[in-house]
Amino acid sequence: MAETAVQQPAIKEREPLFGPKEKRLITDPLNDNNPITVQVLGICSALAVTTLVYPSVVMAIAVVFVTAFSSLFTSLLRKSIPKQVRMIVQLVIIATLVTVVELTLKALNYEVYKQLSVFIGLIITNCIVMGRLEAFSMANKPWRSFLDGIGNGLGYGAILIIVALFRELLGKGTLFAGSPLAWKIIGPSAEFMLDTSSIGWLGWYQNNNLMVLSAAAMFVIGLLIWAHRSWNPKLVDVS
Amino acid sequence: MHSTRYIVTFVIILTAVVALVLSLMATGLKPIHDRNEAIYNKKAIISAIETDLGMAVNDLSGEEIQSIFDEKIKQVVVDDEGNVLDGIQAEDVDMAKEKKKPVPERKFPIYVYDAPDGKIYIVSVRGSGLWDEIWGNIALEDDFNTVAGAAFDHKGETPGLGAEIKDNPNFADQFEGKKLYGEGGEFTSIAVVKNGASGVHQVDGISGATITGNGVEDMLELGIKYYEPYFEKIGKAN
Numbered sequence: 020m021a022e023t024a025v026q027q028p029a030i031k032e033r034e035p036l037f038g039p040k041e042k043r044l045i046t047d048p049l050n051d052n053n054p055i056t057v058q059v060l061g062i063c064s065a066l067a068v069t070t071l072v073y074p075s076v077v078m079a080i081a082v083v084f085v086t087a088f089s090s091l092f093t094s095l096l097r098k099s100i101p102k103q104v105r106m107i108v109q110l111v112i113i114a115t116l117v118t119v120v121e122l123t124l125k126a127l128n129y130e131v132y133k134q135l136s137v138f139i140g141l142i143i144t145n146c147i148v149m150g151r152l153e154a155f156s157m158a159n160k161p162w163r164s165f166l167d168g169i170g171n172g173l174g175y176g177a178i179l180i181i182v183a184l185f186r187e188l189l190g191k192g193t194l195f196a197g198s199p200l201a202w203k204i205i206g207p208s209a210e211f212m213l214d215t216s217s218i219g220w221l222g223w224y225q226n227n228n229l230m231v232l233s234a235a236a237m238f239v240i241g242l243l244i245w246a247h248r249s250w251n252p253k254l255v256d257v258s
Numbered sequence: 259m260h261s262t263r264y265i266v267t268f269v270i271i272l273t274a275v276v277a278l279v280l281s282l283m284a285t286g287l288k289p290i291h292d293r294n295e296a297i298y299n300k301k302a303i304i305s306a307i308e309t310d311l312g313m314a315v316n317d318l319s320g321e322e323i324q325s326i327f328d329e330k331i332k333q334v335v336v337d338d339e340g341n342v343l344d345g346i347q348a349e350d351v352d353m354a355k356e357k358k359k360p361v362p363e364r365k366f367p368i369y370v371y372d373a374p375d376g377k378i379y380i381v382s383v384r385g386s387g388l389w390d391e392i393w394g395n396i397a398l399e400d401d402f403n404t405v406a407g408a409a410f411d412h413k414g415e416t417p418g419l420g421a422e423i424k425d426n427p428n429f430a431d432q433f434e435g436k437k438l439y440g441e442g443g444e445f446t447s448i449a450v451v452k453n454g455a456s457g458v459h460q461v462d463g464i465s466g467a468t469i470t471g472n473g474v475e476d477m478l479e480l481g482i483k484y485y486e487p488y489f490e491k492i493g494k495a496n
Contacts, residue, residue, distance in 0.1 A: 129294035231418025
């Protein structure tokens with residue numbers, strides 16, 4: 020967050036709506052400052068919902084919505100929020116948005132709502148959301164906070180979906196199960212749903228039950244952190 | 259630093275605004291939520307007779323499910339002695355609440371589907387899996403012995419393991435054609451066994467989900483028995 024501390028120039032230029040700085044707010048959390056692989060925030064839900072790709076996608080969208088709008092509202096109110104109760108106020112804003120997501124999802128897609136059950140509610144406790152409000156929105160203008168929220172939501176969502184891709188493929192041999200796009204990719208196709216498109220590569224493959232347990236998500240995230248750091252040496256600790 | 263009065267006012271106003279927004283939204287969406295929930299439950303019931311309906315229940319829209327339910331399914335509620343209870347629809351019976359009552363006070367829902375070759379009776383059963391409750395709808399042919407189909411659901415079984423009782427249609431499909439009664443007419447139920455199910459009283463369990471499988475087995479054994487008095491009554495009448 021070094022650039023936010025830089026003094027504003029005395030003659031105030033009109034800030035561009037989507038200049039290079041704004042672009043960085045979106046791209047930074049995807050790579051250099053990823054909430055999961057770099058900041059290691061929001062791990063609990065990343066372990067829990069990533070057994071299947073489809074619910075992970077829905078979860079990612081929900082989190083992007085919550086991070087974006089909680090950042091926006093917190094930033095709009097930042098000057099009037101009393102410092103002593105700022106965390107409680109932030110929590111109220113987050114909890115409201117999460118309830119909005121929950122009510123909307125319940126009306127739009129009841130089956131996914133059932134599938135995600137408690138995890139939507141647990142977005143409230145996702146450290147990424149509160150972390151961004153404290154670190155960014157309380158000190159930045161609404162538009163930039165909004166972008167920062169979207170960026171961090173996307174950074175979280177991207178990792179969620181990558182982890183889910185590995186876990187569903189290796190654990191169940193399918194992709195997008197539960198959605199209209201369900202595919203059976205590897206393993207014997209005969210033992211899967213009949214109304215599903217099937218490729219059926221590697222017919223000898225036995226589903227790895229470990230992958231559907233939460234422990235496997237820990238391994239996958241660990242490997243992702245390793246891969247991310249090898250690919251982006253900037254992230255390796257100097258010490 | 260803000261004054262205490264400012265803090266209290268700020269928090270009260272914020273809470274009031276939030277409460278207003280959320281309660282408006284919840285009340286506004288309630289009819290849609292109720293409708294979705296009803297269709298979700300009805301879908302679970304007609305999933306048990308998927309083969310007899312000859313269509314994939316998962317591909318049906320909400321309206322189609324509702325119309326199948328309205329046109330082809332009759333609802334009956336019975337008590338544990340087989341008496342038909344009037345004034346209540348089967349779809350209004352909440353199995354989770356019924357399970358907590360003492361047996362003589364419980365209500366048991368039955369959905370009767372008028373198939374071309376005889377009636378099919380769908381009964382609801384409820385039991386415990388590994389983590390939480392599991393439940394199912396079992397369709398029986400009009401000999402009250404042959405299973406025409408089954409559908410299961412759960413509250414919190416492990417995805418990929420116990421949750422396969424719902425997610426993997428092949429598990430439920432195994433029940434089709436199985437028998438509840440032995441050749442001597444004694445209640446045998448259907449067992450969930452580890453590899454190598456044989457005969458009409460066994461189905462294959464899911465590997466890695468032994469406890470959920472045992473839960474299904476117990477649920478069937480205990481749950482279907484409550485319907486026996488009713489079946490005996492209408493069996494005699496036939």
